[in-house]
Amino acid sequence: MPATNIVSTQVRTHGLALTEHEVTVPLDHADPGGELITVFAREVADPGDTAGTDKPYLVYLQGGPGHEAPRPTRHPSGPAWLERALKEYRVLMLDQRGTGRSTPVGDPVGETPEQQADYLKHFRADSIVRDAELVREALGGDKWSVTGQSFGGFCVLSYLSLAPEGLREAFFTGGVPPVGGDIDDIYRKTYERVVERTRRYYERYPADRDRVLEIHSWLENEDVRLPCGDRLTSRRFRQLGHGLGMSDGAERLHYLVELPKGSRAFLHDVEAAEPFSRNPLYAVVHESSYADGQATRWSAERTLPELPPEGFTGEHVYPWMFTEYGALAPWREAAELLAQHEWPKLYDAERLAENEVPAAAAIFAEDAYVEAEYSMETVSLVRGLRPWLTNEYEHNAMRADGGRVLDRLIDLARGRA
Known part of the structure; x- marks a missing residue:
C-alpha cells in the first residue's frame, strides 16, 4: 500500500543539506485501516554536490533495537562513515518506529498488559522493513541501498527476505543474524x-x-x-x-x-x-x-x-x-x-537462497554481540552475499573506522574486491 501521508521540510546545518520526512504508516501492516503512527527519516546531502537528487539513496538502519539513527554533523564529530557515503549517495537516516522523532514508545500504551503487549508486537525488524518500503514509495519508489549496523543488519536480512525488489545493494556491519537458530x-x-x-x-x-x-x-x-x-x-x-x-x-x-x-x-x-x-x-x-x-x-x-x-x-x-x-x-x-509469545519467523531461507541483490557483510571474528560462527552460517544461506571476516575490528567498527569499512563493503558488493 502507498504511504498514507508524507510531510517534508528542508533544513541547513553546517556543511550539510538536510530534508526531514515524516511518513504516516500503519502500526500493524496487516491492518492498514487501523491505528497509524509516524516514521521519521532525515535525508542528508552535501550542499555543494552538483549531482544532488540524481544520486541514489543509502538508508542507514541503526543498531538497537529501540535506538534512533545518529544525528548527522560533518566529520570529525559526525558518523565516521558519512563522508564516504555522501560521495555517491543521498543518505537517509531512519528513526526506526518507536524511536527518536518517529512516534515514540516512551510510556506503556494501552489500559491492560495484554493491550500493551499487543502494541509492542509490532516493533521488530519485519515491521521496520515494511515501514521502509512505504517511505521508499513516498520518496518516488526507486530502488535504494541499505546498510545495517548490528540490529540494523537484522533488519537488512529481513529486507532481503520480505522485499528484495526494493533494494539495489545491501551492506551489513556486525549484524548478520542466525536464521532459525535456537x-x-x-x-x-x-x-x-x-x-x-x-x-x-x-x-x-x-x-x-x-x-x-x-x-x-x-x-x-x-x-x-x-x-x-x-x-x-x-x-x-x-x-x-x-x-x-x-x-x-x-x-x-x-x-x-x-x-x-x-x-x-x-x-x-x-x-x-x-x-x-x-x-x-x-x-x-x-x-x-x-x-x-x-x-x-x-x-x-x-x-x-x-x-x-x-x-x-x-x-x-x-x-x-x-x-x-x-x-x-x-x-x-x-x-x-x-x-x-510465539514469534513468527523473520527470515525466508528459500528466498534468501535465490537472492539477486548485491550484498556484502563485515563480520567481526570475535564479535561479543553477534556470534561470528552463526553469521558465517547465514552467509552460506544467502546467494551472492560476500563476507569480510576480520579480527581487525570490534562490533563498533562503523564508529571507529566507518569510512574504510563502508568502502570495503561497497567494493565487495560490486565485485571490485
Missing part, C-alpha cells in the same frame, strides 16, 4: 564471549579486580541509590560488562571503576552507562530480535552461567530488570507476556 544456543555463545572479554579486561587492568570485589561487598551491605532513586544492586552493576565488546569498552569500564565508589561521579556514570531508562523499547523487545519463529521465555536468564564474584554480564535482558529499574517497571507485565 535462542538458547545463541545466548550461551554470548556468555562465552563476555567471560572471555572479562578475562582480558582484568588482564589489562589487574588492580580493577579488587576494586570490583570491593564494590560488590559495598552494594551487598548498604542501600546504595543512583541519582534516579533506583537501588544499585550487584547484578545491576554486573551489567556494565555490556560495553566490553567495543574497541574502547575495557577503557570505559576501567575509568568508571577507578572512581571513588559512592562519589557523585561514580553513581552518575553507572546510571548513564545503562541505556534502558532512556529507551525502554530496547529492553522490552530485545530478546525478540533473535526469535526467528519461537518464544524467548527469558533465554538470557535461563542460560546464565555461574559467574565468579568479579564477573560481568553482557548485552542481556533479565526479568528482574523490570522491577529494579524504575523506568522499566511500568512494562513488567507486558514484557512477561512478550517473553511467552
